Amino acid sequence: MNLKGVNYNVGNETVDDWRPDYNPKTVKRELQIIKNDLHCNIVGISGRSITRLETAARAALDQGLMVWLMPYLWGKNPKATLNYTVKAAKMAQSLLEKWPGQLIFSAGAELTIFMRGVVKGNRLMTRLRNAFSMDPTLRNRSLNEYLYRVSSEVRKVFHGKISYNSLIWENVDWKSFDYIGIDHYWSEKIKGRYLDMLKPHLSYGKPVMITGFGFPTTNAPFVSASSWLKNINTLSQVLHQLPIMGRFIKAKLNKVNERDESCQARRLIDTIKMLDGAGVYGVLIDTFIFPLSPYSDNPKYDVDRESESLVKYYEGGRHGITYPDMTWEPKESFKAVADYYLNH
Numbered sequence: 001m002n003l004k005g006v007n008y009n010v011g012n013e014t015v016d017d018w019r020p021d022y023n024p025k026t027v028k029r030e031l032q033i034i035k036n037d038l039h040c041n042i043v044g045i046s047g048r049s050i051t052r053l054e055t056a057a058r059a060a061l062d063q064g065l066m067v068w069l070m071p072y073l074w075g076k077n078p079k080a081t082l083n084y085t086v087k088a089a090k091m092a093q094s095l096l097e098k099w100p101g102q103l104i105f106s107a108g109a110e111l112t113i114f115m116r117g118v119v120k121g122n123r124l125m126t127r128l129r130n131a132f133s134m135d136p137t138l139r140n141r142s143l144n145e146y147l148y149r150v151s152s153e154v155r156k157v158f159h160g161k162i163s164y165n166s167l168i169w170e171n172v173d174w175k176s177f178d179y180i181g182i183d184h185y186w187s188e189k190i191k192g193r194y195l196d197m198l199k200p201h202l203s204y205g206k207p208v209m210i211t212g213f214g215f216p217t218t219n220a221p222f223v224s225a226s227s228w229l230k231n232i233n234t235l236s237q238v239l240h241q242l243p244i245m246g247r248f249i250k251a252k253l254n255k256v257n258e259r260d261e262s263c264q265a266r267r268l269i270d271t272i273k274m275l276d277g278a279g280v281y282g283v284l285i286d287t288f289i290f291p292l293s294p295y296s297d298n299p300k301y302d303v304d305r306e307s308e309s310l311v312k313y314y315e316g317g318r319h320g321i322t323y324p325d326m327t328w329e330p331k332e333s334f335k336a337v338a339d340y341y342l343n344h
Helices: 024-036 050-062 078-098 124-133 136-157 234-240 261-278 332-343
Strands: 003-009 042-047 066-071 103-109 162-167 180-183 208-212 282-285 311-313 328-330
Touching: 003 024, 003 066, 003 208, 024 042, 024 050, 042 050, 042 282, 050 066, 050 078, 066 078, 066 208, 078 103, 078 136, 103 136, 136 162, 162 208, 261 282, 261 332
Parallel strands: 003 042, 003 282, 042 066, 066 103, 103 162, 162 180, 180 208, 208 282
Antiparallel strands: 311 328
């Protein structure tokens, strides 16, 4: 496996800012840890703010990390999404000129559901339902028409390698891309065919990156990548992020599964080994940190149990022991991944 990495989000501004504690100094320090202690040679940097993306990418590149850059503009129409993506690609070109060959640009991610226009629906969950009721041929044709257009426009301003982060069931025409990117989560539903689902992508003769996969921090059966939505009280999580009022409302769990860091670590390593053996070019684990699901000593409020992050995030100014300058502590999965990346 050539590229060993983790995803790092600088803030997706949907309902919540996924990185409410964003600080350039913190970003630089965390990327340093990702490079030196997690032993990654690539990091997937995602988010909406092009300024934040540039700051994080510069910090990563400056430390010798390769960057898989993923600008996210969710819930907009194809025209707005295209304009945003091209703007981000122009920024990426300025980085590529300083660090040639060290940055791969992703022209989108899971656009069947995250962009309006491929399938009907103004809301994410509506689009997700409609995606499976729509004729797959028409759905994929609509997606590929956009992907051809965006890849053509991106190449006018960005002169490096490009890709797309696809859902495993999106039938992407990869001719327009240099890398094949696939978000592919192992689950109980597909455990018998997890690798078989990858085989068509491995036959293209292009490097295949698994751009998203991970496991929550419990030993509960992992039914699907979206199963955590059922276990977290979404309203409490949203209200907790509000100014002033949020201080009086804690994010909480609907269902309290047993916390099990060793199970998360074992599942991750087992999957990495499978992917490595299958011949993928590289992996990006989801995810390094997710502050919207903080750790709590009280199981009812320990929403980190449903987080796929490699570190548990502390609220209220509490700092970790391993890294006293950080407001988080590595989980067992951090240590397991670091060991695998160092020795393979």
